[in-house]
Amino acid sequence: MKILLYNPDNGVTRNFMPHLWMFLLQALTPPGHEVLLVDGNAQPMDEAGIAQFVRDNNIELVGIGAMTRMIAKAYRMADAVRATGVPVVMGGPHVTEMADEALGRDGGPRHADAVALGEADATWPQIINDAVHHQLKDVYAPVDAFGQESKPSLKEYPVIPWQSIDLKQFNLVPKAAKAMLQKIGEGWGTFRLIPVESGRGCPYGCEFCTVTGFFGDSIRFRTNESVVNELLLLKARARSEKGQMAVFFIDDNFAINIKRTKSLLRDIIAAGAQVHWVAQISANLLRDEELVDLIADSGGKWIFIGMESIDPANLKDVNKGFNKPGEYAAVLERLAARNVYAITSFIFGMDNDTVGVAERTLGQVRTWAPGLPIFGLLTPLPATPLYKRLEKAGRLTRPKHWQEFIPFAMAHTPLKMTIEEAHAEVNRGWAEAYSPEAMAAAVESLNDQPLGYRVNIFLARLCFRGIYFPMLGKMAWVKVIAQNRRTIFKLVREGFKAGAWRGAPARIPATLVPRSGAGESAAQAAGGDGRAIAFPAD
Numbered sequence: 001m002k003i004l005l006y007n008p009d010n011g012v013t014r015n016f017m018p019h020l021w022m023f024l025l026q027a028l029t030p031p032g033h034e035v036l037l038v039d040g041n042a043q044p045m046d047e048a049g050i051a052q053f054v055r056d057n058n059i060e061l062v063g064i065g066a067m068t069r070m071i072a073k074a075y076r077m078a079d080a081v082r083a084t085g086v087p088v089v090m091g092g093p094h095v096t097e098m099a100d101e102a103l104g105r106d107g108g109p110r111h112a113d114a115v116a117l118g119e120a121d122a123t124w125p126q127i128i129n130d131a132v133h134h135q136l137k138d139v140y141a142p143v144d145a146f147g148q149e150s151k152p153s154l155k156e157y158p159v160i161p162w163q164s165i166d167l168k169q170f171n172l173v174p175k176a177a178k179a180m181l182q183k184i185g186e187g188w189g190t191f192r193l194i195p196v197e198s199g200r201g202c203p204y205g206c207e208f209c210t211v212t213g214f215f216g217d218s219i220r221f222r223t224n225e226s227v228v229n230e231l232l233l234l235k236a237r238a239r240s241e242k243g244q245m246a247v248f249f250i251d252d253n254f255a256i257n258i259k260r261t262k263s264l265l266r267d268i269i270a271a272g273a274q275v276h277w278v279a280q281i282s283a284n285l286l287r288d289e290e291l292v293d294l295i296a297d298s299g300g301k302w303i304f305i306g307m308e309s310i311d312p313a314n315l316k317d318v319n320k321g322f323n324k325p326g327e328y329a330a331v332l333e334r335l336a337a338r339n340v341y342a343i344t345s346f347i348f349g350m351d352n353d354t355v356g357v358a359e360r361t362l363g364q365v366r367t368w369a370p371g372l373p374i375f376g377l378l379t380p381l382p383a384t385p386l387y388k389r390l391e392k393a394g395r396l397t398r399p400k401h402w403q404e405f406i407p408f409a410m411a412h413t414p415l416k417m418t419i420e421e422a423h424a425e426v427n428r429g430w431a432e433a434y435s436p437e438a439m440a441a442a443v444e445s446l447n448d449q450p451l452g453y454r455v456n457i458f459l460a461r462l463c464f465r466g467i468y469f470p471m472l473g474k475m476a477w478v479k480v481i482a483q484n485r486r487t488i489f490k491l492v493r494e495g496f497k498a499g500a501w502r503g504a505p506a507r508i509p510a511t512l513v514p515r516s517g518a519g520e521s522a523a524q525a526a527g528g529d530g531r532a533i534a535f536p537a538d
């Protein structure tokens with residue numbers, strides 16, 4: 001059977017990274033079937049386009065996965081596929097919670113022939129088998145022989161054949177520059193950010209998050225060996241095509257079990273499997289100096305930290321009281337001292353937020369080590385405790401907000417400001433944090449560092465800006481480059497100076513205890529010559 005796995009775009013930004021579920025299900029597909037992958041973020045497609053693709057390639061089954069944010073597009077694409085007579089199976093966090101919606105059992109139209117609930121590692125082969133025999137069931141739930149919900153242990157993780165997967169659509173290097181960049185250093189003809197998971201599950205149960213409900217509060221890990229082998233495979237592929245591979249460890253909290261994370265990072269270093277990587281780690285776990293040392297030494301470059309708010313009352317409201325705003329600055333300094341920087345994520349529109357929350361937050365951000373702040377609005381995702389609380393309180397203004405997705409728009413009324421005021425706060429956050437002045441300040445704050453770090457933070461900021469300000473067309477890029485011409489000119493001019501790319505590799509503030517061999521190992525993690533990598537944004 002010929003199968004297409006499709007992930008819809010979100011209509012606003014390009015994705016910087018492919019979705020793991022596609023590669024995972026491809027690897028879990030029983031032999032004898034051909035699986036094609038299309039990520040709408042990298043290969044934009046509309047309804048007519050997918051129908052044509054399905055017909056041209058004689059596809060017999062289409063699998064579509066989507067988050068809530070992309071579900072309306074996912075349904076439209078599913079409808080177009082089903083109109084060609086080809087069955088559609090849908091999976092992922094949204095349809096797991098809203099299976100009746102996908103199956104048309106809630107009074108709306110039917111979009112999917114079948115829905116895979118939860119983690120589909122075990123049900124996928126069964127779905128294919130049923131599709132082959134034209135016996136697709138409506139719902140596939142991961143249950144054991146006794147009908148109890150069962151979750152994959154991850155101890156027997158499939159080998160994703162990165163050495164042979166077609167990754168053309170995910171190269172972040174522009175085609176025109178490929179030939180030239182291939183010759184630089186060990187080669188920059190391709191640059192790909194690859195999702196790798198080392199574990200699943202998070203016990204913290206933050207009120208707005210689907211993860212604890214979806215993956216469960218028991219955490220499961222792959223073996224160190226299996227993760228290390230995957231990294232080695234990626235490294236070998238990058239080398240063979242004179243390009244670069246960086247990794248996004250997509251675990252919800254990569255250091256949820258610090259002992260395990262340290263042992264994994266040590267094994268990565270011992271096996272020479274270091275690649276540049278990014279991961280999500282909550283601030284409370286970054287108090288551990290040894291962990292941060294290992295992060296830097298194993299290639300960690302950016303850590304995504306869900307700070308959410310600088311107001312402890314807000315954090316308590318959403319069951320995230322373990323975040324301590326008072327320690328954010330120290331955590332970021334601890335990372336920056338090893339030339340590891342943070343993507344700091346904030347949510348506005350929380351119950352204790354008032355007008356001025358953006359300025360108050362930015363005021364703090366400006367005093368911290370440079371990073372990539374991002375701002376969103378509190379969003380009631382289906383089946384989360386937040387959704388249920390707001391529904392009960394009659395505060396949902398758009399209870400089915402996903403049916404008509406509007407980026408950066410609230411679906412409930414905040415308590416201490418209006419919806420419009422909350423929108424204005426998010427706008428202010430992005431506009432100020434990514435203004436040419438703020439970009440220049442971030443670059444200048446690294447003046448004591450080799451040029452690579454300044455180029456890195458500038459490129460990353462340019463790309464992250466695109467999460468809020470659409471940067472899909474060439475003109476948008478021309479405009480933003482013109483606005484930041486002074487910083488660009490300065491960086492280019494410095495690039496020609498002798499020794500600009502070298503220098504003191506790590507900034508150890510006097511407040512921090514120096515670690516053994518810190519400078520040298522951080523330089524190695526950055527590529528041996530202090531050069532760092534930018535991770536373009538979604």
Ligand code: B12
Binds near residue numbers: 024120215250381
């Ligand atoms: C990596 C990640 C991202 C990446 C992008 C995604 C990517 N390229 O990988 C980044 C960082 C950019 C991102 C951004 C956002 N994310 Co995100 N992200 C994740 C994260 C951490 C990992 C995803 C992953 O790969 N998981 C591992 C795979 C194996 O699990 P899976 O995708 O669920 O797939 C399994 C099953 O769902 C199922 N399945 C999935 N699809 C399909 C399809 C078929 C056909 C079948 C049969 C089965 C199936 O089988 C898979 C194997 O078991 C998840 C949390 C999580 N742990 O999943 C959040 C998560 C998916 N993100 C979430 C959210 C809310 C967002 C944002 C909207 C946040 C924001 N406010 O801006 C943005 C939107 C991005 C966009 N494109 O518009 C929510 C989604 C909840 C929901 N109901 O939609 C999650 C669950 C986290 C959360 N806090 O609740 N995200």
Ligand code: SF4
Binds near residue numbers: 203204210212252253
């Ligand atoms: S720590 Fe992160 S993944 Fe875990 S429940 Fe909270 S927001 Fe979700």
